[in-house]
Amino acid sequence: MSAIRAEGLDVRFGDIHAVRGASFAVAEGESFGIVGESGSGKSTVLRALAGLNPGWTGRIEIRGEAQGRRRTRAFHAAVQMVFQDPFGSLHPRHTVDRALAEPLAIQATGDAEARIERALAEVQLGPGFRFRYPHQLSGGQRQRVAIARALVLEPRILLLDEPTSALDVSIQAEVLNLLAELRRRRGLTYVLVSHNLAVVGHMCERIAVMNAGRIVEELDAASLRAGTPREAYTRQLLAASRGYDRAAAAGFRSFD
Amino acid sequence: MGDAPLVEVEDLHVRFHTRTGVVEAVRGLSFSLGREKLGVVGESGSGKSMTGRAILGLVPPPGEVTAARLAFAGQDLLRLDDAGMRAIRGRRISMVLQDPKFSLNPVMRVGDQVAEAYRQHHRANRTDARARAIAMLEQVRIRDARRVYDLHPHEVSGGMGQRIMIAMMLIPEPDVIIADEPTSALDVTVQMQVLAILDDLVTQRGMGLVFISHDLALVGSFCDRVVVMYGGRAMETLAARDLAGASHPYTRGLLSCLPSLDKPVAALPTLVRDPAWMGR
């Protein structure tokens, strides 16, 4: 049984066909990456998996159970998400403590005090951070709080939408290490969306490449690193992420 | 680099006098720029953006700029009055900013904005300026420049908007361009294409380019020389091709903590910040 299975996922926003017939499966405990440029539909896929987009068609199965428009409480306890912008993912008027207590209150989970302390410790934020407001935290600290909030309900699946794109490179390294460690320790399943091939290649075992709403190619990290992707689009993306090369840049074309 | 440097910066300080004390954004930075591509790299809070603004006299109040020497083509920028600075801004030294959404006037046609950039610094009638604007748009590889001339900023893509910004900044034919994260908001393939355009134009015209960015790898592959900043100071200044063999621990740390497709690691090395780097 896969942790996640999507078949023929199609998402439209009015006239815009954001995701066209995406199909993929993620095994339990696997780290799956979705990489693409802006407008490729990668974030839309993630939000559709999370149940944040009502306008999707196709089939989504989470741990074997087909999902409908509304998600159940069991779904919310099993699947959580970390968002891109550390400045926008925490409620500006809630302390860290309140941000972590809220999901526990909604799910009526007991033992809140202990869980909150544990969650903060796991993301390596000391108890002194517990009653700070988001504007009193740095970008990296906010992202750690966001991760703690996602973990406080002890989910099995974590959806990560560009979790480090807005962070400094040195902070990114710390957060990526933290995410890798958490996954290892808790046996979590990750779906990581990013525009950065190096990040996805580092964090994920299998990768789907998206362009203009379609999954262009699925490959494993080793093939990506070896530079042997099948599709021209993927090869172009790979070349572009290797740094500036005047000759290579001349050969870039649009794949729309 | 036989000729005299275009921009000379010596012991630059940018201080902000706030209610809670003095905040130093730049603390004693020195570098020079010739007809080359110079990268200024740092993380957030390193003072790299303030450096660019200080050269152009665009540091917002309550900021204060002091330096032992801040000169452009031999002319002392610190002693220049407002009129003198205005003559230099745009005409001799231009600035390209990060997001075209915020730098382009949303209610004006993009072509008109490029034409206006020309007319601000050269005497020309409207037909002349329009013709030059179209020529400039073609130089930044915008196909169908006549059609694009009539579009508004919201009707063009990010990459095209950035190319229009570059056109606006290059049309007065400046000697120096300061580009503050000019491609950070763009997709990676578009980024490469825009950088290629910038590369060609800068080399053809013999301009100096200050490329401010947080992306050390990109700067290393695009620029000729690199200044690595941390906490308002330069940690190291070196040739881009020598980056892999950098000696300063901050530069080495910054390079090694990047995830790499070529050298996979289990855990990324993290940067340990030595308080000595702040030089206190």
Next chain:
Amino acid sequence: MAARDWLLAPTPGSRLQSRLGQAYLRWLAFRSNPLACVGLAIVVALLLLALLAPLVATHDPLAQSLARRLRPPSAEHFFGTDALGRDIFSRIVHGARITLLVVLVVVVTVGPIGLLVGAVAGYAGGALDTVLMRVTDIFLAFPRLILALAFVAALGPGIENAVIAIAFTAWPPYARVARAEAMVIRNADYIAATRLQGASPARIVLRHVMPLCVPSLIVRSTLDMAGIILTAAGLGFLGLGAQPPMPEWGAMIATGRDYIFDQWWVATMPGIAICVVALGFNLLGDGLRDVLDPKQGQ
């Protein structure tokens, strides 16, 4: 000082400490704005006057003395006397109570209703938003004074009916402000995160969206208060609000109209009182906006 250190501690030990610390920082920011402090001082003075009216007033506001009518300001009667020989100073002081009552009742009823309607409409969108906004438009279409006239015709004159009339027409702008804020907030990632935790829309609106709309509404209310005072005074002036012998400031101006040239103090003193209080609320509102505006950060 130990208290200041406790409030500004970088690692607060409890929610209360954190909240108080933030409030203290806001107070410091507010205090550094001189005009805002002037506004606050005026409003506090109004409150104190209203509370301590019997102590501050020199005479009985309702006591008439035809022998002493239309006396100019003097040591005995600070603001002079009116056409019935009543001390104007004491009437203004007692009138502060009425003014304050009108303002508080209107704001306390109008604020929450506007907030609820606006936040729900802004967050829900779609049909619910359309319906609520059309209802708001209907109320917005009524001109305040005309509606007051209608109320008075239906229910009879009196300060209570004047307050109802004002409240009826004052709430729509609050709903619009709240709706505008809610529409921006609903797209934020932190709201998406809360939805992902399984929160019901009611919980999201009440606990996450509405608290963020409150600062704009507070600012809007303080700025509106001046207008409410003037409207109540206007109704009083027309004889639709407070009825004689209540010392309502607008009514006082009305009765002083006949004597404006020779005994200017009868109408001018209450007029100045209204000006000062309206100005005070405006300055306070401006100061609050500078402090509460989330865009300015900290």
